[in-house]
Structure formats: structure tokens, C-alpha cells
Amino acid sequence: MNKITLVKRMLYAMAFLSCGTLVYAQVAIGKGSVQNSSISLEFGNENRGMVLPWVTSAGAVAGAVEGTVVYDLSDHKVKVKIASGWKDLSVDLTGTTIDPHNATVDLATIQNDVTTENTDAAVRIGTPTATPGILVLEDANKAMVLPRVASPHLNIINPAPGMMVYDTVAKQLAVFNGTVWSFWKP
Template sequence: MNLNVKLFIISLFISVFTNAQIGIEKESIDGSGLVDFPEGTTRGIILPQVTNNLNMTDTSAGTFVFDGASSKVKYYNGADWIELTGQTGASKTLLVGTEQDRSAGVIIGAPDSTAKGVLVLESNDKALILPKIIDPATNVKSPSAGMMCYDPVAKLVCFYNGTNWAFWGNIE
């Protein structure tokens, strides 16, 4: 058998059986994260911005978007859209007419997926580790509408709707 063919087969098996983990601006992943971000950052994840989430079809459970019609961050639980930011925000960063083709996204953690999205994370034992930002309402100077992060001191998931921050977790 040709050496190149052997190397190709070996690399194919390695890629199939490797548990992919991605560190953004860091060399090691914390715990069992699928995607992880650096400590001390002031940059969060910007959720996909859609003109109106109600116009989305074939939506997968677990989808997060910034809805331009209501200027709110929303989550789809498989049956209903759940608002994660109580007050209406501002869609100043929404680009009208530039919605992403959700069927042509990037899949991390698996060779394919039935889920539709710009970024699909697939794993049975790994999860997304949100960017950790201490007090994002103070430390992120110019957040974009649809920004999402985790405050490790307050232990809150934080969403910015273009005007206000919303916080999810055990607020004491």
C-alpha cells in the first residue's frame, strides 16, 4: 500500500476518534469544555442577529439569537422562544438583510449535525465555556447588542440587549 494512502487512513482514524476542544487565545481548556476563552477578557460572544425570530423555520432546540424586531436576546427550547432580556434594547448593530444561512454553519465536536445554526457545538460530554468577564456592565466599554458572557465573581450569565444588561443566575 502506498505510504501516502497509509498516512491518509491513519489521519482519518485519528480525526474521527479525537475529542476536539478549542481554546480561543489560550493553550489549554478548563475542564471538559468544548470551546473556552481566556481569563481577563472584556470580549464576549455576540449572538447571531436575526430580523425577527418568529420568521425562523426548522429551528433547533438550544438556539440563541438577538431578535432585531424586539431588540431582545432569545432562546428556543424546542417549542417556544424564551426572552432572556426583560427590557427592550437597541438593535444599533443589526445589519438589515444580512442574516446568516443557518444551514451552512460550522460544527465543532462532531463530523455532522442535524441542528441548524451559524455555530453548532455537538458533544455528549463537553460544553461551551462562556467568556469570563468580571462585572461586564462596568468593564465592557462598548458592548454590542446580543453579547453574552459569564461573570465568575457574581456567578451570573450576562446578556446585553443594546441598551441594558440582563443577568441570569442566583442573584443574592
């Protein structure tokens, strides 16, 4: 392969990768496609959950809009932003970021030591706006379908702190605070 062809291929690859964070369509993760046109993001049906962003303190999240969901390292709880403040979704008080399989490893320390957060980094699905966040679903007429797991407390072998799924057996939201699952029904 000559140098010109190699340079062209590298330029094409760089151009493709630099555009990779803007997605204007529906996204399926772990499956071929989404179920219908009302879904912006949908996950496959394996025994896996979605791990929420870990933040030092939910109160310190600048510009959080209603519906923002995080795992708060200050008290080891999953929280959602509502009009009056942050609502606790981890009703159990014993949350942790310690790896249950290796009690000497604090996962929060590993996360914070590995790299410095890029506050400009974001993936946006839908029509881009100025809404802050790591993963922002910006469609006004589409929703996200959480990973769907039958009895996650029994079937997810090693859940991560801040994991969220929809329990298909109990028909409810399930969040893991690092120690126990909390379940929410509408």
C-alpha cells in the same frame, strides 16, 4: 519560485482553507487550551463577550432546536429556544441595535446591507449532525464555557447588542440587549 511550486502551494492552501470549518476536537479562543475534557468550546478571560447571531425574528428561525440562542432584531431581545417556544433573556424593554456612539448608525441595517446570508454556512465542533445553526456544538458529553468577565456592565467598554458573558463576580449569566445588561442566576 517556479510556477509548479507556486501552484502546489496555492492548492495546499485552498485544501487547508476548505477544511477549516469542520472541527472534531476541543476549541479554545483567546487562550492556549481548554481547562478539561468536558469542554468543547472555551473563551479566554479578557473583557470581551460572545455576540450572538442577529436574526430578523426568532420565530422565523427555521428548525431551531432547544438551546438555540439568538439576538432578535424585531424586539431587540436575547432569546433562547425552549420546548414551549422562545424565552426572553433581555428583561428590559429598551433594547436597540443603534450604535450608542453614533446614533445615526443602525447596526442592524449595516449587517443586513453588507452581504446576503449564506444559509449553508456553519461551523461545527464535535461529531457533525444535521442540526441547523451558524455555530453548532454537537458533542453529547461536552459543554461550552462562555467568556468569563468580572462585572461586565462595568468592564466591557463598548458591548454589542446580543452580547453574552458569564459574570465571575456575581456568578451569573449576563446578556446585553443593545441598551442595558440583564442578569440571570440559576
